Amino acid sequence: MKVKKGIGVSPGVAIAQAVVLNAEEFDIPQRHVAVDLAQAELARLRKATAVSKKEIQELRKQTAEKIDKKTAGIFDYHLMLLEDKELHKQFTAMIVGSHAAAEYAVATVLRNYAKLFHDMPQHLADRVHDVYDIEKRLLRNLIGQHRQTLAHLKRNVVVVAPDLSPSQTAAMDREHVLGIAIDVGGQTSHTAIVARGLGLPAVVGLNDLTADAAGGDTIIIDGTRGVVVLNPDAETLAHYQQMARQQVEFLHSLDALRDLPATTSDGHEVLLLGNIEFPRETATVLDKGGQGIGLYRTEFLYLGSDTEPSEEDHYNAYREVLNLCPDRSVVIRTLDLGADKYTQSRARIPERNPMLGLRSIRFCLQHLPAFKTQIRAILRAAVGTRASMMFPLLTSLKELRQAKAIMRDVIEDLEEEGVECAPDLPVGIMVETPSAALQCYAFAQEVDFFSIGTNDLIQYTLAVDRGNERVASLFTGANPAVLRLLQEIIRAGQRYDIPVSMCGELAGDPKYTVLLLGLGLRTFSVTPSAIPEIKKIIRGVTMERALAVANRVMKLDSEAEINNYLRMEMHKLLPEAYTD
Numbered sequence: 279m280k281v282k283k284g285i286g287v288s289p290g291v292a293i294a295q296a297v298v299l300n301a302e303e304f305d306i307p308q309r310h311v312a313v314d315l316a317q318a319e320l321a322r323l324r325k326a327t328a329v330s331k332k333e334i335q336e337l338r339k340q341t342a343e344k345i346d347k348k349t350a351g352i353f354d355y356h357l358m359l360l361e362d363k364e365l366h367k368q369f370t371a372m373i374v375g376s377h378a379a380a381e382y383a384v385a386t387v388l389r390n391y392a393k394l395f396h397d398m399p400q401h402l403a404d405r406v407h408d409v410y411d412i413e414k415r416l417l418r419n420l421i422g423q424h425r426q427t428l429a430h431l432k433r434n435v436v437v438v439a440p441d442l443s444p445s446q447t448a449a450m451d452r453e454h455v456l457g458i459a460i461d462v463g464g465q466t467s468h469t470a471i472v473a474r475g476l477g478l479p480a481v482v483g484l485n486d487l488t489a490d491a492a493g494g495d496t497i498i499i500d501g502t503r504g505v506v507v508l509n510p511d512a513e514t515l516a517h518y519q520q521m522a523r524q525q526v527e528f529l530h531s532l533d534a535l536r537d538l539p540a541t542t543s544d545g546h547e548v549l550l551l552g553n554i555e556f557p558r559e560t561a562t563v564l565d566k567g568g569q570g571i572g573l574y575r576t577e578f579l580y581l582g583s584d585t586e587p588s589e590e591d592h593y594n595a596y597r598e599v600l601n602l603c604p605d606r607s608v609v610i611r612t613l614d615l616g617a618d619k620y621t622q623s624r625a626r627i628p629e630r631n632p633m634l635g636l637r638s639i640r641f642c643l644q645h646l647p648a649f650k651t652q653i654r655a656i657l658r659a660a661v662g663t664r665a666s667m668m669f670p671l672l673t674s675l676k677e678l679r680q681a682k683a684i685m686r687d688v689i690e691d692l693e694e695e696g697v698e699c700a701p702d703l704p705v706g707i708m709v710e711t712p713s714a715a716l717q718c719y720a721f722a723q724e725v726d727f728f729s730i731g732t733n734d735l736i737q738y739t740l741a742v743d744r745g746n747e748r749v750a751s752l753f754t755g756a757n758p759a760v761l762r763l764l765q766e767i768i769r770a771g772q773r774y775d776i777p778v779s780m781c782g783e784l785a786g787d788p789k790y791t792v793l794l795l796g797l798g799l800r801t802f803s804v805t806p807s808a809i810p811e812i813k814k815i816i817r818g819v820t821m822e823r824a825l826a827v828a829n830r831v832m833k834l835d836s837e838a839e840i841n842n843y844l845r846m847e848m849h850k851l852l853p854e855a856y857t858d
């Protein structure tokens with residue numbers, strides 16, 4: 279038995295056999311073969327090419343069925359590459375002419391080919407990833423490693439991997455993947471957010487778990503405490519099985535709250551909304567008893583597709599959400615690309631410090647066609663609904679004014695074209711940088727609402743990379759500087775009479791619920807799986823108590839004291855909850 283400590287990012291217990299994924303980095307030596315083996319090498323390559331083709335055809339079929347034909351079109355280019363006569367000529371020349379091993383020929387030829395795209399316009403430069411993808415697939419089939427497919431599994435598993443992208447996480451077979459354990463990452467990395475969205479227990483920041491675990495090992499994931507147990511002894515296994523049963527019972531007990539309002543026990547109404555990344559999650563939010571969508575992270579439209587979404591792609595996604603919420607609030611956030619979302623993974627030259635780089639509203643203000651396309655789609659989709667639009671990561675009023683001017687241009691264009699739109703759509707901002715928080719009184723006079731993004735606000739206030747496991751213990755909302763900023767943002771909203779919501783992960787952490795109520799927060803937007811528990815806490819507390827808690831906490835000046843006090847309060851309110 280081996281116990282490993284990481285960072286619990288999605289609560290709950292999962293027990294199953296491990297599937298261990300490799301980093302898919304192949305070390306291809308410069309290997310040559312004897313002259314008389316050239317034909318055998320060519321035969322190996324033909325076989326690997328045929329297997330790769332079959333895999334891609336299957337992927338194309340599944341993608342067309344599960345997503346759409348347009349997305350499935352990505353794989354046409356992969357097939358074209360595999361059938362490219364010129365490339366095969368070059369493989370053959372290396373194998374027969376230079377006696378290279380098939381792997382070495384594939385890696386050399388395809389890497390040279392990829393280089394040709396480097397200096398091309400962006401839409402062609404992106405082809406580099408397809409070439410690398412084909413290279414990996416061919417190498418895998420030559421070397422004999424089989425891709426672990428997580429979309430279709432026959433048994434229950436826990437996935438162990440060095441890292442997972444948010445789209446890999448989202449594509450997992452929900453029926454059979456019971457939990458996730460990965461080597462890197464922090465509390466608010468986007469993979470962690472997707473895992474929480476799916477309600478999958480997850481532990482990240484485990485360093486070298488992939489080196490310790492082997493496929494088929496029994497593994498326990500304790501996403502609440504951030505613990506992973508490999509090959510548990512009988513006593514430990516029984517203990518966790520009991521915990522898993524309690525957890526199921528607790529969750530069932532929360533079902534009864536589904537249709538009840540999120541009102542404190544002395545009658546103060548709270549709006550409890552859900553965060554989504556994909557339109558299909560809207561139904562989950564409503565099913566868990568959420569009253570609407572407080573954060574729709576639209577950049578996930580870009581993940582999983584090789585082409586930029588069209589105005590219709592945007593429009594259809596937004597309509598899908600809004601159709602399910604005809605009379606409910608839906609906050610659509612404009613693109614928050616950059617940092618760990620999408621652009622870095624596709625960049626030819628990744629930014630040195632992407633969290634401080636060209637991300638979010640900065641990216642949009644430099645990529646106006648994409649930004650305008652999205653705003654057009656939002657304005658059109660919002661007709662007759664309670665949608666609103668929100669800009670992320672502002673640091674200055676100038677950015678807000680620029681973004682609003684672009685919005686006005688788009689409205690003018692739509693009106694000139696006679697296209698129906700919602701020109702009076704409420705516009706808000708994410709307050710998620712210290713500079714926005716410190717200017718909140720000025721911002722409050724120019725927007726219709728605030729939504730506090732604690733994931734980035736904590737990251738930038740405490741100078742702690744939200745996705746870095748090495749500093750994860752320093753990432754906390756219990757820092758007095760963070761709490762003071764939260765208090766001011768809420769006060770600015772009260773002063774100028776605009777709603778203030780919180781959509782960062784802190785809003786879904788039960789330990790903070792009473793404190794946030796006491797600080798004056800009246801709208802919480804949380805990951806769907808957290809809705810029932812947060813509702814239970816809200817319904818179990820009076821505003822008087824919440825105010826007393828907030829008063830006490832704001833007088834404390836150490837994180838440790840604040841944490842201990844909040845934990846104690848939380849246990850008083852919800853002793854049956856499965857918390858640390």
Ligand code: PEP
Nearest residue numbers: 710731732733734781782
């Ligand atoms: C945040 O920063 O708190 C937030 C909600 O935005 P994201 O996690 O998408 O950066």
Ligand code: MG
Nearest residue numbers: 710731733734
């Ligand atoms: Mg953010």
